[in-house]
Amino acid sequence: MKITNLPAMGLCCIILCAFGPAKANTTMDTLSNKQKVLSFYKLIVGQRKAELIPEFVLENYRQHNPKAPQGRAGITGMINYLKTLPLPPEGAKSPIIRTIQEGNMVVTHLDIQFMGKRMVVIDLFELENGMLAGHWDAIQEVPDQTGLTITASNGTAEIDTTASAENSKQIVNAFYQAILDKKMPAELLKVDYTEHDPAVTATGKALDEYLLTDHNRDIKIHRVIAEGDFVVVQSQFKRGGKGFVFYQIFRVEGGKIAEHWSVEQAVPEGVEVGDMF
Structure with missing residues (x-):
């Protein structure tokens, strides 16, 4: 976009x-x-x-x-x-659906309507010292999902603050390490996990298979931010030689990934991927 x-x-x-x-x-x-x-x-x-x-x-x-x-x-x-x-x-x-904080990093997940288009x-x-010091983002247009039970932004919004953020982060880190090692981490996804990414659901595949087989993504992770049972991964990947910024939100339950959302955006022309981080 x-x-x-x-x-x-x-x-x-x-x-x-x-x-x-x-x-x-x-x-x-x-x-x-x-x-x-x-x-x-x-x-x-x-x-x-x-x-x-x-x-x-x-x-x-x-x-x-x-x-x-x-x-x-x-x-x-x-x-x-x-x-x-x-x-x-x-x-x-x-339009703010969920807000996740770890230390001095705060993530917001939004669902907006603009000029007849829906964006996540x-x-x-x-x-720094209570003042806004820096900002990153990704914006993605999503298809019309009127009438669908599962959309790109709905689902669990309230954070379970009794859950261990460190444990949640470890589970997501283990999932991504398997992806980076080109292994299938199916045991880290709940059998009935909820997928909110329209690109993933359109394939009929689970997230692990999608990440491993659809684009052969060369993923580089920059930050992993967690609060309670929610984990945000900020990363980049390439598709067809084009760089993308890629943000994912995971909800962990019972030691496994129970829910997943994501937003990706192509890096603007003339900008190096690394400069976006």
Whole structure:
């Protein structure tokens, strides 16, 4: 998918609204990193309060896309652009489906509608001393899934905070190590696991077989982030000589992978894959 006429922070920012789940608060030191990111979405992106940007964003804020406007000035430019667009309708449903935090890293998973198209988005923010310091993302258009029981973004959203994040991460790491070793880690997938990736479900294959046989992906993992029973993998791969950024969300249950979502996006022309990370 090629997006040429929108600020590069992420398409999700165009229609984020002043949604209820985020606890808006400008007393930054009283909020968790997750709450800070949600408040940033609500107050600055949703409500266009550009005057609050210095409370949330570092001066040298980095967009991990060389073609994106950099720094706090880049965010300010984006918000000024948003001010030229209509505000979302009051009471509109939040596009943020799930939010996952480990330390200074916060991941959001979004489902948005834009210009008649449906997009799934994963945003990854890095915070330093409670301020937004960096951002990565991937945006993918998905087919119409009206009426389907399982879609690209639905399913479990609440994190089981009693689950061990380290154990969840170990299971996903073991799954990926098997994939990298070109082995079939079927024992790490629940027999009745739920697959949300339309590209995988269209093949009729389970995730392990899909990753091993469909594209012969040369996968490189950059980050693994976990909270409770949820694990996010940030990686890259190549298909037909083209580089892609690839984000996956796993939910672990009973020592196995129980649910899976993903978002992939081609690296923009003229950009090296490594520069996206």
